[in-house]
Amino acid sequence: DTEVTQTPKHLVMGMTNKKSLKCEQHMGHRAMYWYKQKAKKPPELMFVYSYEKLSINESVPSRFSPECPNSSLLNLHLHALQPEDSALYLCASSQIAVKQETQYFGPGTRLLVL
Amino acid sequence: GQQVMQIPQYQHVQEGEDFTTYCNSSTTLSNIQWYKQRPGGHPVFLIQLVKSGEVKKQKRLTFQFGEAKKNSSLHITATQTTDVGTYFCASNNAGNMLTFGGGTRLMVKP
Numbered sequence: 001d002t003e004v005t006q007t008p009k010h011l012v013m014g015m016t017n018k019k020s021l022k023c024e025q026h027m028g029h030r031a032m033y034w035y036k037q038k039a040k041k042p043p044e045l046m047f048v049y050s051y052e053k054l055s056i057n058e059s060v061p062s063r064f065s066p067e068c069p070n071s072s073l074l075n076l077h078l079h080a081l082q083p084e085d086s087a088l089y090l091c092a093s094s095q096i097a098v099k100q101e102t103q104y105f106g107p108g109t110r111l112l113v114l
Numbered sequence: 115g116q117q118v119m120q121i122p123q124y125q126h127v128q129e130g131e132d133f134t135t136y137c138n139s140s141t142t143l144s145n146i147q148w149y150k151q152r153p154g155g156h157p158v159f160l161i162q163l164v165k166s167g168e169v170k171k172q173k174r175l176t177f178q179f180g181e182a183k184k185n186s187s188l189h190i191t192a193t194q195t196t197d198v199g200t201y202f203c204a205s206n207n208a209g210n211m212l213t214f215g216g217g218t219r220l221m222v223k224p
Binding site: 044056 | 145
């Protein structure tokens with residue numbers, strides 16, 4: 001099973017809402033990632049979790065708050081987002097967070113902030 | 115951090131024609147990975163190249179890593195409509211941080 005699942009598939013939220021994106025993998029991977037992808041652009045790394053601990057935060061605004069409750073789950077809590085945060089949010093996982101490890105991407109959550 | 119430039123941004127081809135996308139870096143890369151993203155889809159890992167001058171093939175796809183490990187190419191022979199999508203090259207930093215090239219969007223006319 002090389003599947004990473006993400007819910008919801010689509011999300012529309014207002015700027016005052018609080019919502020969460022969820023990601024799950026059952027491949028036994030110990031590294032999980034959040035990426036943001038704007039239309040016609042490449043994915044941009046937001047966060048890296050290694051062994052359930054946040055190891056990399058790419059200067060992401062605090063309105064995005066990641067959480068890794070266990071080795072299979074990764075959440076992204078959203079609060080007070082701006083319209084420019086509308087994008088495809090991709091979760092990925094790899095065996096471990098070292099160079100050259102293949103990352104497996106989930107289908108993403110398409111977020112629209114009104 | 116390292117930057118990977120990718121050209122062309124877009125390519126329209128007639129079905130059956132060949133297609134090539136190129137990635138270049140000003141610094142030596144530890145590796146290069148290639149991903150395909152179908153319209154409305156998510157990036158799917160295709161292959162990884164690690165060795166200088168490495169060439170790998172997957173059916174009609176040929177991947178090359180330059181001798182200096184600063185450039186790479188993906189060549190598709192005799193494109194099909196199923197090849198439509200955006201092809202990204204990417205390289206890993208420490209911590210497995212992936213830096214993507216800008217992508218090449220391939221459109222195939224039947």
